[in-house]
Amino acid sequence: MDIEEKTLKRLNSPQELEALRQELQRASSAKSKTITICCGTGCLAYGGAKVAQGFKDEIKARGLENEIEVKTTGCHGFCERGPLVVIRPENVLYQRVKPTDIGEIVDTVKDGNIVDRLLYTIPGTKTKVAHEHDVPFYKKQMRLVFGANGYIDPTSIEDYIGCGGYTALAKTLYSMTPDEVISEVKKSGLRGRGGGGFATGAKWQSTQEAHGDTKYVICNCDEGDPGAFMDRSLMEGNPHAILEGMVIAAFAVGAHEGYIYIRNEYPVAVKHAERAIAQAEAMGLLGRNILGSGFDFTVKINRGGGAFVCGESTALMASLEGRVGEPRAKYIHTSERGLWDQPTVLNNVETLANVPLIINKGSQWYSGIGTANSKGTKIFSLVGKVNNTGLIEVPMGITLREIIYDIGGGIPKNKKFKAIQTGGPSGGCLPESRLDMPVDFDELTRAGSMMGSGAMIVMDEDNCMVDIARYFLSFLEGESCGKCVPCREGLKRMRQILDRIISGRGEDGDIELLEDLSETLTWGALCGLGSGAANPIMSTLRYFRDEYESHIREKRCPAGVCKPLITYNIVEANCPNCTLCIKACPAGAITGRGKKVPVVLDQSKCTKCGACFDVCRLNAVEVR
Amino acid sequence: MTLDTKSFAEVVNTILAKYENDAAMLVGILQDIQSELNYLPRECLVMVSEGLDIPLSRVYSVSTFFKAFSLKPRGRHSLHVCMGTACHVRGAEKVLDKLQTELCLCAGETSPDMKFTLETVNCVGACALGPVVVVDGEYAGQVTTDKVKSILEGCK
Numbered sequence: 001m002d003i004e005e006k007t008l009k010r011l012n013s014p015q016e017l018e019a020l021r022q023e024l025q026r027a028s029s030a031k032s033k034t035i036t037i038c039c040g041t042g043c044l045a046y047g048g049a050k051v052a053q054g055f056k057d058e059i060k061a062r063g064l065e066n067e068i069e070v071k072t073t074g075c076h077g078f079c080e081r082g083p084l085v086v087i088r089p090e091n092v093l094y095q096r097v098k099p100t101d102i103g104e105i106v107d108t109v110k111d112g113n114i115v116d117r118l119l120y121t122i123p124g125t126k127t128k129v130a131h132e133h134d135v136p137f138y139k140k141q142m143r144l145v146f147g148a149n150g151y152i153d154p155t156s157i158e159d160y161i162g163c164g165g166y167t168a169l170a171k172t173l174y175s176m177t178p179d180e181v182i183s184e185v186k187k188s189g190l191r192g193r194g195g196g197g198f199a200t201g202a203k204w205q206s207t208q209e210a211h212g213d214t215k216y217v218i219c220n221c222d223e224g225d226p227g228a229f230m231d232r233s234l235m236e237g238n239p240h241a242i243l244e245g246m247v248i249a250a251f252a253v254g255a256h257e258g259y260i261y262i263r264n265e266y267p268v269a270v271k272h273a274e275r276a277i278a279q280a281e282a283m284g285l286l287g288r289n290i291l292g293s294g295f296d297f298t299v300k301i302n303r304g305g306g307a308f309v310c311g312e313s314t315a316l317m318a319s320l321e322g323r324v325g326e327p328r329a330k331y332i333h334t335s336e337r338g339l340w341d342q343p344t345v346l347n348n349v350e351t352l353a354n355v356p357l358i359i360n361k362g363s364q365w366y367s368g369i370g371t372a373n374s375k376g377t378k379i380f381s382l383v384g385k386v387n388n389t390g391l392i393e394v395p396m397g398i399t400l401r402e403i404i405y406d407i408g409g410g411i412p413k414n415k416k417f418k419a420i421q422t423g424g425p426s427g428g429c430l431p432e433s434r435l436d437m438p439v440d441f442d443e444l445t446r447a448g449s450m451m452g453s454g455a456m457i458v459m460d461e462d463n464c465m466v467d468i469a470r471y472f473l474s475f476l477e478g479e480s481c482g483k484c485v486p487c488r489e490g491l492k493r494m495r496q497i498l499d500r501i502i503s504g505r506g507e508d509g510d511i512e513l514l515e516d517l518s519e520t521l522t523w524g525a526l527c528g529l530g531s532g533a534a535n536p537i538m539s540t541l542r543y544f545r546d547e548y549e550s551h552i553r554e555k556r557c558p559a560g561v562c563k564p565l566i567t568y569n570i571v572e573a574n575c576p577n578c579t580l581c582i583k584a585c586p587a588g589a590i591t592g593r594g595k596k597v598p599v600v601l602d603q604s605k606c607t608k609c610g611a612c613f614d615v616c617r618l619n620a621v622e623v624r
Numbered sequence: 625m626t627l628d629t630k631s632f633a634e635v636v637n638t639i640l641a642k643y644e645n646d647a648a649m650l651v652g653i654l655q656d657i658q659s660e661l662n663y664l665p666r667e668c669l670v671m672v673s674e675g676l677d678i679p680l681s682r683v684y685s686v687s688t689f690f691k692a693f694s695l696k697p698r699g700r701h702s703l704h705v706c707m708g709t710a711c712h713v714r715g716a717e718k719v720l721d722k723l724q725t726e727l728c729l730c731a732g733e734t735s736p737d738m739k740f741t742l743e744t745v746n747c748v749g750a751c752a753l754g755p756v757v758v759v760d761g762e763y764a765g766q767v768t769t770d771k772v773k774s775i776l777e778g779c780k
Contacts, residue, residue, distance in 0.1 A: 041750045045763035079752030226708030229749035264655055264692050265748055267761075305651050305690025308746060322650035323682070324689045381751050383710035389752035421709060455751070457709045471712050475746065481689075584770060586725050609725070610718050611769045 008157070008282040012292035014170035017161070024162035031069045033109050034088040035059075036150060037097075040075025040233055041268070042390070043082035047098070051083045054099040058106050068109060071159075074149040074237015077391040078137050081120060086132055086150065093132040094118040123387060123409060137388045140406050142369070142377050145353045146230075146393040149237035154272045157279040160240040166285055168356035172248045173293040176359075178208060181252040185355065187363035189375030194220055194348030195311065195426070195452045195528070197374075197441040200355075203345060206335040207253040210343035215255035217246050217297075218339065218346045220316060221262040221269060224308035225424035226475065227455030230379040230391055231349035235262065235269040238353070239276035243286060243299065245352030248359060250297040253345050257298055261316055264303040273301055308425070308479035312527045313338070313346045315481065326481045327527035348453070350379055370396035374440030374451075382408050384457040385415065394439075401435040404458055415460035418559075419544070423452025425472045425479075426532025428539025429465060448539040450532070464561035465544040466551050470498040472536040480529065487530030490521045494537065503564040506552035511541065560623035563608045567624050572598040575620035581612035635660050636671040647676040654687055663694045691746075699734045699741040701779040703727075704758040708747030711754035715768070719755050720744065722769040726776060740779070 011017050028034075037043075037052040052072045059070050076084050081095035087109055094105060097118060104115050119128040120135050129135050132150075152159040160166070172181055186201030207215060219242060223231040235242060246258050262270050277299050280286035288296045302320050310316045312327040317339045319325035338344025354376060358366045367375045374396040380403065383389045387409030394403065400420060404410065411417050419429040422439075428449030430437070437443055441451050459468065477491040494517050497510050518534030525531040541548065550556045557565040570590075575598035582590045582599060589605035590612060598620070601612070613621045639656045643649040650672075657668050664687050673680040687693045705720045724730060727740055734741040750756050753765025757775060764775055 041763060042752050042765070045750060045753055045756075045765045079750075223749065224746065226712075226747035227710045227751050228747075229751050232749040263749075265745065302649075303652055303655055304692075305655070305686075306692035306745075307690050319651055319690075320648070322646075322648040322686070324685050381710075383751040383754065384713045389710075391752075424709075455709065457713055457751075459713050463713050468709075468713070471709070475707075479746070586722075609721055609769070610715075611722065614715075614718070614769050 008279060010282065010284040012284060014174050014291060017166060017170055017291065021161050021164070024158050028069070028162055030066075032067055034069045034071055035105070035109065036071045036073050036086045036088060038074075038076040038082060038084040038086075038150070039072040040079065040082075040149075040237065041229070042075065042079030043084055046082040046096070048083035050099050051085065051097050051102065054102040055085075055106070058102050062106065064106075064110075068106075071153050073152060074154045075233035075391060076150040077143075077146060077233075077393075078135070078388065079390040080388050088151070091132040092130055093120060093135060095120050136409065137390070137392075137407055140398070140402060141393050142395045143393045144357055144369075144377050145241075145350065146234065146379050146391065148241065149233065152238065154237050154239055155275055157240060157276070157283060157285075160238070164360070165240050165356075166244055168359035169244050169247055169285065170291055172251055172359055173291055173295055178252045178254065181248060181359070182208060184363045185252070185358060188358045188366040189363075189370070189373070190351065190354055190358060190366070191374065191441060192348060193350035193354070193378065193454065195225075195424070195450070197451055200347065200351055203335055203347075204249060204252050206333065207255075207343045207345045210336040212343040214257065214340075214342045215253055216339045216342060216344040217250045217253065217255045217258040218316070218320070218344060219246055219258070219260045219349060219352055220311070220313075220346055221260055221266070221273075221349045222304045222310050222316060223263060223266075223349075223453065224306075224311050224479075225453040225455050227383060227421070227457045228381050228424060228453040230381055230454055232263075232266050232269055233391055234349050234353055234379075235266070236272050239269075239272045240280065241353045241356060242273075242349055243276055243280055245347075245355035246299060247286060247290065247297050248355050249345055249347060249352065251295055253343070255345065256296050258300070259320060259339075260299060260301050261310075261320060262301060262303055264306060270301060270303060277301070307481075308475075309481045309527070309529050312529060315527070316346065317344065324481075326483050327529075329526055350454075371438060371440045371443075373442055378439075378451070378454055380454045380456045382456050382458070384421075385411055385460040385463070386458040387412050396440045397438045399436050399438055400430065403439070403456065404435070408458065411458065411460050415462065417458070418461050418463055419459045419465060419468075421449075421457040421459065421468065421536075422455065423450035423535070424455050425476050426450060426528065426535050427452045427455070428535045429459070429468060429543065430539070431543040433543075448535070448542055450535065462559055462561070464557055464559035465540045465547045466498065466501060466557075467559075467561045469537050469540045470495065470502055473498060473533070476529065476533045484524075484526035484530060486521050486524035487526065487533065490517050490525075491530070491533055493517060501548065501551045502557075502562045504551070504555045506548075508552065510552060511545070511548055515541065566608065567603060568601060568606060568608060568610070568613060569622050569624055570598055570601050571620050571622050574618050575599055576618070578618070580615045580617075581621060584611040584615040586611060632661070632665060632667050633671060636668050636675065640672070640675040645675055645677075647678050650676065650678070650683065650686055651690065654683075654693060658693060662698045663696055666695070696734065697738070699738050701739060701760055702741050702743065702758075703775075704743050704745045704748065705731070706746075706748045706750070706754065706756040706758070707744045708751060708754070710751035711756055714754045716755040718769050719757065719767050719772065722772045723757070723776075726772055
């Protein structure tokens, strides 16, 4: 506990919490403006920390501390345009802000003008958008869970309380019974956001009803799904919402101990969660006798070791117990026998962050959002070949086309959309014909993919679907714990077949063999990693079979990706001998022949590294 | 500072005491030791096994199962190339190839002068920036093959 935590005053009743909230709101309204700077991982990589420090220094130097508040927040979602700065309450959004822009921005905050050159410009037009809510990326979103990220400092519990934080906890402890909490979550229709999509209320009920002296609540922030980072951003940007969800879950099932299992690769998330726990304990919102209600619940942090299989509940619990993260067959559910063989609730970060909303606004309000069997909103990470990459929160039922074109701004460089991969390594790739499909748990499954954790990776015509299938297989092969034969041997064999196809040695019958092995894995594997592993293969075979056939029969990679099947060539008409490619080539395969004469590429020396293709700005290098 | 066996003992004992010699915290204990020493020396694994009163085979099974652990010393600069899907579709493979060529190292290896360790990681959760290379904990986003040299030159 550091000095700040020691000075936090303990709250002993909901009335004290409410009084503090009103005091905090009064203090914050005394300052007329707030400058929020996104310090999520994306913006930090673009220099967000320097911008944030610059603003603090500038405000101090001008003596404006009492009028303008500077706040570093978690991820705002629009990672593509970072570092992001938003002036509130007007919500003026500045993008790609550099430390040299700070003086000008502070001038305008004072006099009410806007710095035009830092505003977002709609691609392909000269239209500039001043306000955050008018930017197309944000316009169609419904940021119920993720929205607070842009407003609060994740290291300040006061910020969270000021925004209405911990009201759901007070309501739960003082005016609801555990059964009522479970019934409310059940009626809301909330399904687990971690991948399985299991009904959260039903899971809580079976843990509540299970026999056991001790019960546990675990928050899964391992997020091993490549392509997904919403759990990271929530834990980094709003850790108290997750803690609040955990305490409510604990109250509902009768648990007094909990764990947050966080990936070690997420150091900021670990730091912010640790700090949030210390602050909540100091204020009596966690630990013993929470808010004077007599209910006890403590939370510890456990850092994961970087194993994808630990996304499986039983493997995660084995790892928490200090053992190798191998899953077991779930003849007995973890809600009955989980951590140390005791009844355990395991929920994903996003699921828990939804809970305070449901308690505060009611199940009826919540279930009014979404589709028949998928309620509420879902945070997706929209990444890959799409103009506006980042995190988006949308109501269930929105179409893929709206996500990719309206929110994502379409495909860069006027390329053609080819596929969208959803649900991580256990999900599937959907083609253009599926773009008008509403996105929810059931529709995605019907289309041969899944919701998974919510990764959405957009691919254009330059991506090879056989290569993508091989990528997922080789990823899963490396991550398989090796405990069951279908997964250990099946994945290896499937990857070998795909390697052969990609290297031009594919044979007739390979596709059928892949289908056979996929079926064996789906039905025979011990855990979700293995049983879902066939999905990328099955979905690419279903929608992009012609690409497999081109590789096998014509020994050709239509997308120009698979190295053994492609060559790089110089397009003489476009090449003015600028020598960029000559400098980039590590193999000395490209030589110049004089001024304004096209260069020559010696195929016998070319290692197909693609360096020439990457540096050429004149389309003078092509892949065939 | 060169750590000898005696200081290994100091490191291990301090960390074991922090976790009250709780064998359930084995993963965390190994993570803390690795963040102090940059890798997991055999001597430390033996001390952990004795300190927690668990078989050495269990300590080894955990430290070889999880990818975050290294039983070999690592270089002064760590380069983690993200191989997540978002990075993959934007050309992470090419970036890794270029790094391997420039450093004359395969992924997972450390240079003989102990300057660089090149590793791949499945996803660092910065997917919007792909391809990403994490250099000594700092994220470099939208890396292309022609940026690789300047990344390496930045490692003094």
